[in-house]
Amino acid sequence: MKDQRHNAIRELVGHALVASQDELRRKLRRRGFAVTQATLSRDIHELRLSKGPGGYTLSKTAGAAVEDNSPPSVAEMIESFGMRVKQAMNQVVLGTVAGDDTVLVICPDIRRAGEVESRLRTMLES
Amino acid sequence: MKDQRHNAIRELVGHALVASQDELRRKLRRRGFAVTQATLSRDIHELRLSKGPGGYTLSKTAGAAVEDNSPPSVAEMIESFGMRVKQAMNQVVLGTVAGDDTVLVICPDIRRAGEVESRLRTMLES
DNA sequence: GCCCTATGTGAATAAATATACAACAAAAGA
DNA sequence: TCTTTTGTTGTATATTTATTCACATAGGGC
Structure with missing residues (x-):
């Protein structure tokens, strides 16, 4: 039955x-x-x-999905704030697309700002 | 939000x-x-x-659900840079203790800055 | 025949999810 | 500015779904 x-x-x-x-x-x-x-x-x-x-x-496909208890990643945070990374002189700007908040990383010099930007981009790519 | x-x-x-x-x-x-x-x-x-x-x-597609080689967390990053969160007027400052880089979040107004600070603190607490 | 175990089910209830309503805040008009 | 409208959210509750428990039945081994 x-x-x-x-x-x-x-x-x-x-x-x-x-x-x-x-x-x-x-x-x-x-x-x-x-x-x-x-x-x-x-x-x-x-x-x-x-x-x-x-x-x-x-159900089409049974997605396996893994348990997640980790704190938010940098990429997730920047993603969730809708931000993009850009360097300007000795500063790195994380500006929102919609334009509300703007995040500024102020570095001692241009070289250091380049390092920070590159590191942030790497974090976002990973 | x-x-x-x-x-x-x-x-x-x-x-x-x-x-x-x-x-x-x-x-x-x-x-x-x-x-x-x-x-x-x-x-x-x-x-x-x-x-x-x-x-x-x-609804549309069944998510592939990949293995998680996760990027660094916000807490880890801020921790590793030795940062502290502080609101000043319409700005939220993530300042390094040692004083190298300084991160500034510039908001449209004080209320919004309060929201951002509170959200960052929540992230750090968990 | 009896006993044991598997499986399937309903009734009652626990757990999870949806919603009505009120409070509030932001945006729009006057 | 004040008023109105629109949208978002929480509380409390209604609705929906999952589970626990008890019971019934079917089959196998003795």
């Missing part, structure tokens, strides 16, 4: 928008499968379905 | 397994975004993310 029900679920989510498990339950009942929401929660897990803006769908 | 938070969310779900909105909330907090689950529910809807066996993902 379970395998048939799984097929019916695949069929349903493939052809119609199914927005919740309770909706799925009602649609299945019309096809002769009378089960509870708890069972459907388990079915959805077994079928590895995804729920998104278009309701439940068969 | 909403756009930047959205970028951070995209970044996070692309690189790490995010299994719930509360987990996402904790990870965002380490990046300086302190918001509630309710806000993340709205963000996820706006970003049209899907939730499946691999946690939240961008």
Whole structure:
């Protein structure tokens, strides 16, 4: 019975928008499968379905994804502030694209500013 | 801040397994975004993310989820440069103790400078 | 026959997610 | 400036989904 029900679920989510498990339950009942929401929660897990803006769908690829507890990287920070790096004389400017905040790194001399800029670019590329 | 938070969310779900909105909330907090689950529910809807066996993902493509040879963290960088955060009027100063380089964040106004300082401090605390 | 283990299920409930509403702030008009 | 409008967010709560527990059934070995 379970395998048939799984097929019916695949069929349903493939052809119609199914927005919740309770909706799925009602649609299945019309096809002769009378089960509870708890069972459907388990079915959805077994079928590895995804729920998104278009309701439940068969998941395309199971992304492996790794655990991440690390503090934010420089690249992530600069990215999240939407910044770009540019050197001007002895200063390195991290200006926002939208133009709100501007970050200025003031160095003792031009050579040092070049080093800082290069290092920041390296960080951003990595 | 909403756009930047959205970028951070995209970044996070692309690189790490995010299994719930509360987990996402904790990870965002380490990046300086302190918001509630309710806000993340709205963000996820706006970003049209899907939730499946691999946690939240961008709807369009299944993220490749690469191994993480991560760039240096903000905390590490600021720490390694021996910097301290301080707000002065509409500016936030990340000054080196030894006095070589000085980083200046220039904001449109004092309130915004307060936000930036607070966000940087949040990043450093976590 | 009995006992044991697997599996499947529902009811109740825990956990996760969405939303109504109020407060507030920023932007737009007057 | 003051007022209005629009957008963002948190709190509290409603809704939805996952899980725990108990029970039932099917099959295998004795």
